[in-house]
Amino acid sequence: MKFDADSDTNVSGSGSGNAVDPTPGASFFISHKLNDQWSVGFGNYADFGLALDYKNNWSGRYSAQYGSIGGLSFVPSVAYRFNDQWSVGVGIKAMYGMLQTQANIDQSPLQITDRSDGQYKYHANTWGLGGNVGVIYSPRPGTRIGLAYTSQVKLDFEDGLTVHGSGPLVNRLNGTNTSLDLTVPQTATLSLYQQLDPQWALLATITGKTGPGSVTSTQT
Numbered sequence: 001m002k003f004d005a006d007s008d009t010n011v012s013g014s015g016s017g018n019a020v021d022p023t024p025g026a027s028f029f030i031s032h033k034l035n036d037q038w039s040v041g042f043g044n045y046a047d048f049g050l051a052l053d054y055k056n057n058w059s060g061r062y063s064a065q066y067g068s069i070g071g072l073s074f075v076p077s078v079a080y081r082f083n084d085q086w087s088v089g090v091g092i093k094a095m096y097g098m099l100q101t102q103a104n105i106d107q108s109p110l111q112i113t114d115r116s117d118g119q120y121k122y123h124a125n126t127w128g129l130g131g132n133v134g135v136i137y138s139p140r141p142g143t144r145i146g147l148a149y150t151s152q153v154k155l156d157f158e159d160g161l162t163v164h165g166s167g168p169l170v171n172r173l174n175g176t177n178t179s180l181d182l183t184v185p186q187t188a189t190l191s192l193y194q195q196l197d198p199q200w201a202l203l204a205t206i207t208g209k210t211g212p213g214s215v216t217s218t219q220t
Contacts, residue, residue, distance in 0.1 A: 001052075005059050013059030019052045031079075039079045039089075047071040047095065047184065061104040061117070071155070071184060072096045075132060084138065091132040097155035097182065099124050105165055118165020122178060124157035130184075142195030153184040185209045 003016035027045035034040060049070035054061065077091030105118035134148035156179065163174040187209055194202040 003058065003060060009059050011059040011062070013057050013061060014055060016058040016060065017055040019054050021051070021053065023049065023051060025049070037081050039081075041077045041079070041089075041091075043073070043075040043077065043091070045073055045075075047073050062106050064101070064103050065119070066100065066102040068098070068100045070098045071153070072098070077132070086138075087136045089132075089134045089136075093130040093132055093150070093153065095128045095130065095153045095155065095184070097126050097128060097157065099157050099180065099182075105163070107165055115166060118163065120164075120173065121162040122159060123162075124159035124180070126155050126157050128153040128155045128184070144193040146189075146191040146193075148189040148191070150187045150189075152186040155182040155184065157182065 001016075001020045002018055005013065005015050025046055027043070029041065029043045029045075031039055031041035049068075051068035052064065053066050054064065056065070072095065074094045074096070075091040077089055079087060079089035081087045100121075100123045102119065102121045105120060107115035107118050130151040130153040132148065132150050134146060136144055136146045138144045158177065158179045161173055161176045161178055163176075187207055189205060189207045191206075192202070192204045196202055
């Protein structure tokens with residue numbers, strides 16, 4: 001993702017460069033069968049994540065310089081098999097939320113002084129709790145239909161702004177307590193597993209957001 005400055009750009013600075021770099025992702029799952037009915041498991045995975053990193057002198061540096069957000073979930077689970085057709089599982093989701101943002105501050109907005117740019121940073125981590133529940137129905141051998149629900153999770157970020165620069169406004173902003181409340185929406189997933197032959201199987205998944213997410217912020 002790039003922004004190219006041209007003659008219509010009304011703020012000094014360069015283009016953005018590529019703001020989105022490749023980001024690796026990974027997940028881990030393990031399950032253990034206790035008997036013919038009960039199983040336990042654990043999952044660790046990233047629910048969401050995004051990072052933007054612009055060039056230091058790009059023309060939009062007063063809006064955004066760097067930003068990242070991510071949610072990493074740890075989910076212990078238990079499952080029960082009623083019979084050859086029906087199984088159900090539940091899990092407790094502990095989500096670790098991470099938020100960082102950074103932008104420059106224009107200390108010479110009217111070009112009256114020759115001050116260099118200031119900068120503010122916000123970095124906060126928090127935990128949120130939610131739950132998962134799923135049902136699997138197997139109408140015949142080789143066919144499984146699954147329905148899973150994931151509850152919404154509220155992440156309440158809070159930290160003081162770290163502001164670098166000079167002048168009364170910058171000094172007043174430094175250390176300002178800033179709260180940002182993020183609601184990760186609930187989701188529902190419908191899936192199908194169909195065994196075609198001993199070597200091949202067909203898998204299909206539909207996932208939908210079933211409620212609105214929201215973001216609110218306050219400063220004190």
